[in-house]
Amino acid sequence: MKHAPLALLLILPALLLPQEPTAGQIIERVDQNTIADSKVVVSKLVIHGRRGERTVEAKSWQRNLGDSFTEYLAPPRDQGTKMLKLGDQLWTYSPATDRTILISGHMLRQSVMGSDLSYEDMMEDPYLQHQYNAQIVGSETVAGRPAWVLELKAKKEGVAYDKRTVWVDRERFFIVKEDLYAKSGKLLKQVLVQEMMKVEGRWLPRRATYKDVLKEGEGTEMILESIAFSEDIPASVFSKASLRK
């Protein structure tokens, strides 16, 4: 009994230190940080292809996590091209042909505007916790910021990437680096966030590089020009009729 104060003294620091979150909790916080009911995003893709560099600009309206409407603003050749995603269906409209085409099957694996992103990437369920089981496998420093290294394994078949390794900023609960793998274990894509920004209390990537490792070139830079959350977006935006407008 006389050693009780001593024991308390030894345990106290451990009790006072913050508890290390579990992998599931980390992923949940990551989802909370990035996902919003609705948002309007203006972004720029700088594509470093084999034949040089080109920039694509787009404005996207997103709602209910599953629906989005995107209009390409530049370059002139792509201006007016629109895309509508409703749940698991994706249509594209080209003003040159005045045709609305359903993108399905293997076309979903095609590159979006020649970038390192595929339509399949756009179709993904944004909730990581819905799709993956997570496990902490280490701790590293990325771009000067301490991060957890998590291994995510798909819960079911049919997910675009069967395995992901993600580096999550310990303080901001934000993915700063990501490696995406096929079911065979082959590395398919790498994402590296180069610049972050805080918008309405959320940490978001201001500038990130996506690299399809199966493609030559130096990857695609994604630059977030502006973002507004919980905008009151009219329902008519998310209709096939709006593609032709």
Next chain:
Amino acid sequence: MIVFFLKGLLRDRSRSLFPLLTVFFGVFLAVFMYAFMNGVIGDMVGTTAHYQTGHVRVLTRAYAEEADQNPNDLALTGLAKTLQTLRAKFPAMVWTPRIRFGGLLDIPDEKGETKTQGPASGMAVDLFSTSSPEPRLLDIRKAIVRGAMPQRPGDVLIGDDFARKLNVAPGATATLISSTMYGSMTMANFKIAGTVRFGVAAMDRGAMIADVADIQSALDMEDAAGEIVGFFPDDVYHDEAAKLMAASFNREFNNPGDKFSPRMGTLPDESGLGDYLSLVDSMGIIIIAIFVLAMSIVLWNAGLMGSLRRYGEIGVRLAVGENNGHIYQTLILESLAIGIFGSVLGTLAGVGLAYLMQVHGLDFSSLFRNSAMMVPSVYHARVTPGCFIIGFAPGIISTVLGASIAGVGIYKRRTAQLFKELEA
């Protein structure tokens, strides 16, 4: 004397008919096989040249490394200037640009929404220039099954089987969904002018033939093309000349440090048909060697049997004072006559059948239904001057050789032995 031999041959069928038939069939088979192999390889080379590689092909070094994937982002730029250079440097050749592309062909319903769609494997060629060699090289007019030749920009031809699969007829609109030279998704509307069947399984499956200017516009390939193909004016591949041309062009324009610099390759290099072409060169020798060997063995055997049967006759001839050498000589003369006659008949029959096959061809399309190779489905024999001599010399040589070996047995016999056998 010659009349005496010929009468003997004609009257004694067992002495002439079997060797004659053997020579006839041997020569017939050799001639036909030679013409057929000539035709098959010729068809393969011709098809490969016309639809795939030309007799020579100019593309960027980077494109050449991935040519099977049609990587249009690695296409030749400055097309007009390169074409001008090629035409100035090699004026005897026929030069034409081509773009190969893949994508989806989407057929709209009355509301403009997707009715059907299927993967298209397209080739853009110069359809509208008056001097364009493409309609002739691809034999487009002959390949049209329904509809007509494209008349104006935006008109395309699609494979007849592909059209039936898509349930679309000439006159309908189709939207091509593909990738631009810079990787963006692109859509372009075309009018289906007609449907075609080339008789090349890999081409017919999802074929789409469009004008090169239309595809340049659709794929954002201004003044660019995947390749420039060159053909000799007589439409026959000349290996030495092609190699010299490629070496000369590459020396001047190909820069190993620049993966987008143009490089010229020859048909065998570009298509992987090099080994086949070497085989064609040796084909005549291989056929003759096999033929002479097999025929000699058969005719040797026939000669032996014939000589055994003719022991009595030879005995009498020896008895009346004819010497061994003269008898041996007459046996060889007989075989020479049979050889000449059999070879003439065999050559005529072989050339005749080969000519029929040259005109009508043999359809192997069921064998190539799922083939991805650029090979023709219908094969023709090809009658060349070589066909008239390929069977002739071996037909005669093998007959004479067979008779010479068989005759040695007779030559060694003594008169007394032959008389003994005659008495028996």
